[in-house]
Amino acid sequence: MTDFLADVEAAIPSLRRYALTLTRDVDAADDLVQDCLERALDKRRLWRPQGAVRAWLFAILHNRFVSDRRRDSRRGPHGPLDGAAEPAAVDDPVAAVALSEVGRALDALSPEQRAALLLVAVEGLTYAEAAAALGVPVGTVMSRIARARRSLSRALGEGPRLAQVK
């Protein structure tokens, strides 16, 4: 069981990174991760060591995200994105400009596309793991990721902007 805690602990920075990038709201992201950790402790007896703890945690976190979103949509729209979390200051001002553009481009994706892309391209889940976490077929993950990359390519262009953040 100590291994379980160590595995969970090791995954927390990734969970938080995913939640932050998905929601762009620090409080909402931390709530989501805290909730996910509590659920994981509740359900630790249900976890079977053959799968990756990380993928299992992403599945729990995503379930919370979906149910929160369902609740929020019942309560009506949020305020404007003015309060959206911005990445921490980067030393290189050119890179910082480019990053805020990446943020806007990510905002323009549907949450489903964003989630699929982040899980695979940033967090390194396999398509099968991402499909399990998102509760959709592998083919759906595959096309969501392709669509996400296509619209990000379009938004960020092929030119200097991408070059800046290489």
Add this chain to the structure above:
Amino acid sequence: MTDKNGHLHAEDGAAIDDVDLSAYLDGELDPAARQRVAAAIEGSGLVARRAELFGGVDRAVARYADAMAAAALPARLCVRRMAAERRARRTRRMATLAAALALILVGAGGGWLGHGLFHRQSFAVRHFVEAATAAYQVYSVEIRHPVEVAREDRGHMVAWLSKRIDHRLPAPSLDAEGFRLVGGRLLPTRRGGAAAQVMYEDAEGRRVTLYAARNDSGARQAIRFFKADFSDAETAYWFEPEIGYALTGTVDRETLLKLANAILEGSDGA
């Protein structure tokens, strides 16, 4: 060339779409398809450029995500502390249960000890149980708005109220005892603190409320009973070092005690 379906054509005319290319970059293609895409990248500047573009997109998104998460983890996301708190709660609960059992034994012998002891309780304790009773009185009769957050959002309710009272709020299922969760709400305490009220009801619509607020005295106390002079409701209350609980309802003491024990057992959330 890009045709009207967004397909890129390699020199040999084989169409490579964004899905193929994307899955190739993620290492998710079977060997034959992988070879086909690799050959297309090799043979066509257009496909190679698109692959490079997708790679750039991934790098940009990864940089962005890393920058978002650059700040240190907040203390509330420490899973070891969460686990340690759960263990401590379990230990405390065993102590509380043992004390409750002792009370029942005393009760069986010579009347309820708790009732007689009440006048020796401090003003703060009296205020706590009266506030719980008052809140029960006001909200348990509500038809349309008994709670702020309904049971459908149990997870959110527990997270929210726990955050506000700065302690994990137990809102276990009391289904086995015949009481169903209605939901919960946030209430002010006399000193401007936050208290949580969680409501349950049975099949006949009888309601009980669990009121929880921080216990500033730090003292522990096993289950005792109280009845306010302004209400018909009975309250079972107990204190853990960090938090006090009051379970109130117009039900008999056995029922209250049974529910209180179920809450003590279930407050681990397991």
